Amino acid sequence: MLLTIAIILFLLWIAGIAFHIASGLIHVLLVIALIVAVLHFVRGKGAM
Numbered sequence: 001m002l003l004t005i006a007i008i009l010f011l012l013w014i015a016g017i018a019f020h021i022a023s024g025l026i027h028v029l030l031v032i033a034l035i036v037a038v039l040h041f042v043r044g045k046g047a048m
C-alpha cells in the first residue's frame with residue numbers, strides 16, 4: 001500500500017517536471033514519496 005502511494009507520487013512528480021506544473025508542489029510530492037518509500041522498507045512487508 002505505501003509503496004503504491006510512493007510510486008503514484010513519484011509519477012506525479014515526473015509528470016510535473018515534464019509539463020512544468022506547480023514547481024513548488026512537485027518537490028513536496030517528491031519528498032512525501034521518498035518518506036513513504038523509506039517507511040515501507042523500514043517497517044517491512046509484514047507491517048500493516
